[in-house]
Amino acid sequence: MFSISRELKTLLSGSPAVRVVVLTGAGISAESGVPTFRGTDGLWSKFKPEELANVDAFMSNPDLVWSWYQHRREIINKVQPNEGHTSLARMEEKLADFTLITQNVDGLHRRAGSRNVLELHGNILYNKCIKCSKMYQTLPDEEAKSAPVCECGGRIRPDVVWFGEMLPQQILQSAFRAAENAAVFFSIGTSALVHPAASLPVIAKQRGAYLVEINVETTVLTDYADEFLEGPSGEVLPSLMKECGLA
Ligand code: OAD
Numbered sequence: 001m002f003s004i005s006r007e008l009k010t011l012l013s014g015s016p017a018v019r020v021v022v023l024t025g026a027g028i029s030a031e032s033g034v035p036t037f038r039g040t041d042g043l044w045s046k047f048k049p050e051e052l053a054n055v056d057a058f059m060s061n062p063d064l065v066w067s068w069y070q071h072r073r074e075i076i077n078k079v080q081p082n083e084g085h086t087s088l089a090r091m092e093e094k095l096a097d098f099t100l101i102t103q104n105v106d107g108l109h110r111r112a113g114s115r116n117v118l119e120l121h122g123n124i125l126y127n128k129c130i131k132c133s134k135m136y137q138t139l140p141d142e143e144a145k146s147a148p149v150c151e152c153g154g155r156i157r158p159d160v161v162w163f164g165e166m167l168p169q170q171i172l173q174s175a176f177r178a179a180e181n182a183a184v185f186f187s188i189g190t191s192a193l194v195h196p197a198a199s200l201p202v203i204a205k206q207r208g209a210y211l212v213e214i215n216v217e218t219t220v221l222t223d224y225a226d227e228f229l230e231g232p233s234g235e236v237l238p239s240l241m242k243e244c245g246l247a
Contacts, residue, residue, distance in 0.1 A: 002229040002236055004243050011184050011210055012244040019097045021182035022088060023200050024233075027189020027215060029108050031082040031234040034075060038191050054163045058130070062147035062155050069158045070145065073124055076106045084188070085112030087237035092116070094246045099178035103190060103197050105160045118171050118178075120197055122160035129154040167196065175200060182209040189214065189233050192221040201225075 011018060026036035036042045047068070051057050058065045089112045092098045100117050102109055105124040109117045127136040131154025139148055139156070148156045161167055175197075179185065185204035192198045201221055205211040213225040214236045222228050229236045241247040 002231045002239075004229065004240055005227055008184070008210065008212060008227055008240075009244050012240075012246065016094065017096050019178075019181055019183040020091065020095050020186070021099045021178045021184070021200075021204060021209070022091070022101065022186040022188060023190060023197060024088070024100070024102045024104060024109070024188045025190025025192075025197075026104060028084045028088075028102075028233045029079075029082075029104055029106055030189065031084065031232055032079040032108060034079060034106055034108070036189075038193070049163055053160075055130075055165065058147075058155070058157055058162075062157075063145070065157075066147035067145055069124060069160075070143070076108070076124065079108075081108045081112035082234040084233035084237045085109055085114070087241050089113035090241060091246060099175075099182075101175045101178065101197075101200065103194065105158075118175050120161070120167050120171060120175060122158070122168070124158055124160055126159040127156050128159045130157050131155070135159065172196065176203065179204040179209075180207050182207070185209040185211050187211070187213045187215075187221055187225070188237075190219070192219045 030036055037044045052065055052068050085108050088100055088109065092100065092114055100109060100114050102117055102119055103121050105121050107123055107125050127139060128134065129150035129152060132150060132152040134150055136156055150156050179200040180203060182204045185201055187201045192201065201211055205224065211225045212227045212229065213221055214229045214233050216232055
């Protein structure tokens with residue numbers, strides 16, 4: 001059972017101008033019914049990233065990769081944001097200097113009402129042409145089972161970051177800047193294993209931030225964090241909001 005320290009309560013309730021930065025991972029969407037990646041039931045225990053989440057896989061078998069992403073989209077379209085997502089949307093409303101960074105591609109933070117979200121790994125609901133980079137926010141056939149073809153002749157792929165690809169550089173820079181200037185940094189529902197996202201909490205703490213981790217289990221970050229709130233983010237975050245006078 002988690003207990004929120006007096007220090008954290010003081011930091012969050014002391015001034016609405018406190019600089020708060022949040023990094024989320026797949027765990028925050030787990031209570032909505034979106035599978036995480038690692039762990040016994042994670043996506044990477046059933047599927048091989050090298051067969052589905054890299055550009056070579058897409059070039060050699062675009063329809064297989066496309067259908068896997070269509071399957072994930074179907075799951076995401078059926079689920080709803082949970083109280084973890086809505087608490088963070090509320091935090092953005094309440095605090096003047098708040099940055100939300102996510103590794104998730106499910107768009108659930110925006111659906112919960114968060115306005116400014118730095119999506120480090122892209123968004124599964126959007127697509128782009130592999131040849132001319134034209135963006136497609138909607139497709140002629142949203143349920144297409146095979147990878148659609150752009151007017152230029154290139155294949156259309158999901159607008160997500162695959163293994164071996166660069167993250168969107170402006171978004172990444174904004175995330176690093178926010179981490180460097182944070183007074184409080186939350187790492188929520190992430191195994192903190194995938195870089196560069198995993199460096200953000202470390203950088204924040206090195207630059208003086210109070211580092212808080214929220215997770216159902218310990219991670220490589222836990223011993224380094226100033227505070228570990230053990231539990232599902234959909235329960236810990238609403239309590240935190242209430243106890244810090246932000247609800
Ligand atoms: P992981 O699947 O690696 O980690 C999910 C974390 O969420 C684990 O530490 C779980 O213990 C925790 N967790 C599960 N349920 C939770 C809950 N209800 N509340 C709080 N925590 C919970 O997912 P990520 O760390 O997000 O990249 O993975 C990072 C990246 O690896 C992903 O963005 C993806 C993947 O390969 C790309 O696709 C580029």
